[in-house]
Amino acid sequence: QAPDSLPRIQRLDETVVNRIAAGEVIQRPFNAVKELLENSIDAGSTLVQIIARDGGNKLLQIIDNGCGIRFDDMPIVCERFTTSKLAAFTDLRSLNTHGFRGEALASISHVAHVSIVSKTAEAECAYRGEYFEGKLKAPVKYVPGNQGTTITAEDLFFNVPIRRRTLKSATEEFKKIVEVVSLYSLHYPRVGMSVRKAGSDGLTALKTPADSTVAANIRLMVGAEAADALIHVNHEDKRLEFSLDAFVTGPSFAGRKTQLVLFINHRLVESARLRRAMESAFTEALPRGAQPFAYVSLQIAPHNVDVNVHPTKHEVFFLHQDAIADAIQSRIVAALAAGRQSMTFLVQS
Ligand code: ADP
Numbered sequence: 377q378a379p380d381s382l383p384r385i386q387r388l389d390e391t392v393v394n395r396i397a398a399g400e401v402i403q404r405p406f407n408a409v410k411e412l413l414e415n416s417i418d419a420g421s422t423l424v425q426i427i428a429r430d431g432g433n434k435l436l437q438i439i440d441n442g443c444g445i446r447f448d449d450m451p452i453v454c455e456r457f458t459t460s461k462l463a464a465f466t467d468l469r470s471l472n473t474h475g476f477r478g479e480a481l482a483s484i485s486h487v488a489h490v491s492i493v494s495k496t497a498e499a500e501c502a503y504r505g506e507y508f509e510g511k512l513k514a515p516v517k518y519v520p521g522n523q524g525t526t527i528t529a530e531d532l533f534f535n536v537p538i539r540r541r542t543l544k545s546a547t548e549e550f551k552k553i554v555e556v557v558s559l560y561s562l563h564y565p566r567v568g569m570s571v572r573k574a575g576s577d578g579l580t581a582l583k584t585p586a587d588s589t590v591a592a593n594i595r596l597m598v599g600a601e602a603a604d605a606l607i608h609v610n611h612e613d614k615r616l617e618f619s620l621d622a623f624v625t626g627p628s629f630a631g632r633k634t635q636l637v638l639f640i641n642h643r644l645v646e647s648a649r650l651r652r653a654m655e656s657a658f659t660e661a662l663p664r665g666a667q668p669f670a671y672v673s674l675q676i677a678p679h680n681v682d683v684n685v686h687p688t689k690h691e692v693f694f695l696h697q698d699a700i701a702d703a704i705q706s707r708i709v710a711a712l713a714a715g716r717q718s719m720t721f722l723v724q725s
């Protein structure tokens with residue numbers, strides 16, 4: 377016999393569920409920027425502008441020139457698990473978009489006031505919807521606007537006081553936003569990206585041209601010295617079903633700290649195992665104390681990767697991890713050693 381004091385099990389209110397989920401997906405303003413930027417890239421944009429006020433806490437705006445959102449989809453676009461990118465679970469294996477869970481916009485709309493202005497190529501006029509907690513606050517209105525989508529999120533975490541208190545300073549948050557955008561600009565050099573602060577003092581912290589290249593964007597981001605020392609490494613492994621495309625600074629470059637930018641299947645991720653492999657390669661092939669910059673893009677056969685292991689999609693699991701890491705390590709060592717030889721050769725001649 378249960379005592380009366382034993383609490384009954386109750387179903388959580390949907391709003392509570394959604395706010396909890398939102399807290400996992402959007403931990404800081406830069407997480408929102410990453411999700412929105414990925415959406416703009418998924419939409420085929422060639423130009424993406426990002427504006428932030430107070431490190432994104434007060435205002436985050438992202439303007440793209442992508443395919444736009446259909447007028448008829450505007451009412452459900454911010455609902456949880458609404459997506460145009462995934463129809464069946466098996467599609468997860470052939471996914472070529474960043475998004476798939478339909479959680480980003482929903483999450484943001486649960487912790488901020490969101491407005492979306494969009495126009496598809498077919499539409500005669502743009503339209504605007506305002507959202508809160510996944511839903512439209514009023515019917516969608518026609519407004520002037522160009523093709524593409526502008527998403528504005530205001531007062532991030534206004535309803536999550538604890539999260540607001542744990543955030544870093546606006547300067548710090550803005551730095552993270554600039555960083556995440558510059559890393560994506562390395563992987564998508566064809567897409568022009570910019571980040572600036574809102575207002576009249578609207579300092580532009582980053583601006584890459586459309587149709588740029590990886591090397592040109594490394595030059596912008598890390599500097600000319602790094603760009604001049606870059607060694608381009610390509611590798612394909614049929615047995616382990618992966619391919620590698622990397623730019624690593626050779627022995628002539630010594631940065632202030634080692635920087636490794638890793639994309640796996642077009643997602644910016646962390647992998648302790650690959651980081652270790654890269655660091656071993658650096659130790660083996662570079663002069664002592666060299667602090668290289670490396671951008672590594674790894675493509676692994678989708679059936680060997682699980683992208684759905686983390687709410688922020690920050691980590692991925694993949695098969696043959698050790699074998700792939702070892703193969704990459706020896707390939708990088710070989711490329712760096714060859715780079716060193718050609719430098720010695722230059723010095724001698
Ligand atoms: P997901 O990206 O996982 O599908 P999101 O919540 O990020 O989920 O977005 C939901 C849907 O809204 C997307 O599937 C897409 O159809 C649409 N969408 C979001 N942002 C854009 C954008 N910038 N341009 C065009 N469509 C967009």
Ligand code: MG
Nearest residue numbers: 411415475480
């Ligand atoms: Mg998305």
